Amino acid sequence: MIKQTFLNLPEDKREKILSAARNELTRVPFYDARIATIVREAGIPRGSFYQYFDSLNDVFVAVLRDIEKKKLKNFVQFLTESQGDLFEAAIKMFDSEFDYLTNNKPGHLIQNIFNIAKIDGGPSIGPNNPGFEEVFALIKTESLNLKGHNDLFSLLMLFFFTIGENIRLSILNEHSKHDAQRCFLTQINFVKYGAKKK
Amino acid sequence: MIKQTFLNLPEDKREKILSAARNELTRVPFYDARIATIVREAGIPRGSFYQYFDSLNDVFVAVLRDIEKKKLKNFVQFLTESQGDLFEAAIKMFDSEFDYLTNNKPGHLIQNIFNIAKIDGGPSIGPNNPGFEEVFALIKTESLNLKGHNDLFSLLMLFFFTIGENIRLSILNEHSKHDAQRCFLTQINFVKYGAKKK
DNA sequence: TGACTATATGACAATCTGTCATATATCTTT
């Protein structure tokens, strides 16, 4: 559990701890991460760590939440830019996510982040995140084949799966961005126009 | 790395180690798993463990591969039963996977397995698994809107994402099977008929 | 049989974890 004490911390100290944890996740695969490394870099005593978190995993969850907040913000922007067109926004999102996860941060961070997301919660961005209603409201539904509110929910989930898993696999298998993008676009088109012949 | 020594082991000893590892993954979340527990249950000395694997993670990868082999076999069967109809086979697969992951094995195994899959490789079942060509050959493509071989590949990936992620999230969020199934069917229908109005 | 290779074994140093008693800061009340 992430303890209240951590949330009460002054912004800069909290940021220093998150940053050290992010570096640790970049340095080694998840299961080789050490509390010792984080507290050393953050310059806090070991005891303090346990004042803020129950376990190593919790600090990583904190890192994840931090990243996801930024992602959600991006998606809202893309949705606005494309006047509520979900397909267009998803394509922009794929592009931005891919770049963020490949260029911005080398090392093990990418796999680890997906990994923590699997333990901790929903897809990188998804209906469970706070602030999701905002996204919901931005989507133009007139040209979509929806039977109810739940259908939009399911459709969104499908997009988020697809973005996340395509990126994850492409990085894992060392495919080029171009290949990953083509695969993703094909899938988006199936969802848009249907895979079954008329 | 899973070492050759492990693969050279007699069937029953290998099975005993895999079984102990599976139990450990059921007992605790991934990051609390201990080599000590596994060697104790399997009745092998600690040194032997390192003769077979480089790290704890590797033995879990071995467990994962074992499970996935069985899953692939199921999918081939479903595809045969439904005369190559991918949509029908996917629905059967969802059902079978869901039951396997929820009823068959309580505890932490489910999340851990997804988790290892994220580090280790593709979706639970996917184009990267050995024996995948068999699946490919079974699919009836005449009624599908495919522009090439790669399109079928992308479509399959999409199905596997969707099955896996729906199950994972439904278990994580403690949704009922019925709800998860409904969401999944909606998504499958988007893929089949398209989400965009004509 | 002897040489060579593969596997088995458990003790051990180095490292890591989570706890705890104590110190310090901050806030509250009178």
Next chain:
DNA sequence: AAAGATATATGACAGATTGTCATATAGTCA
């Protein structure tokens, strides 16, 4: 402003865990 109450900080430490290594054993081949 003093005293009491609450929140946070600190680092030493016992117990647990890791990966290595020297040595023992088994198997193979000539």
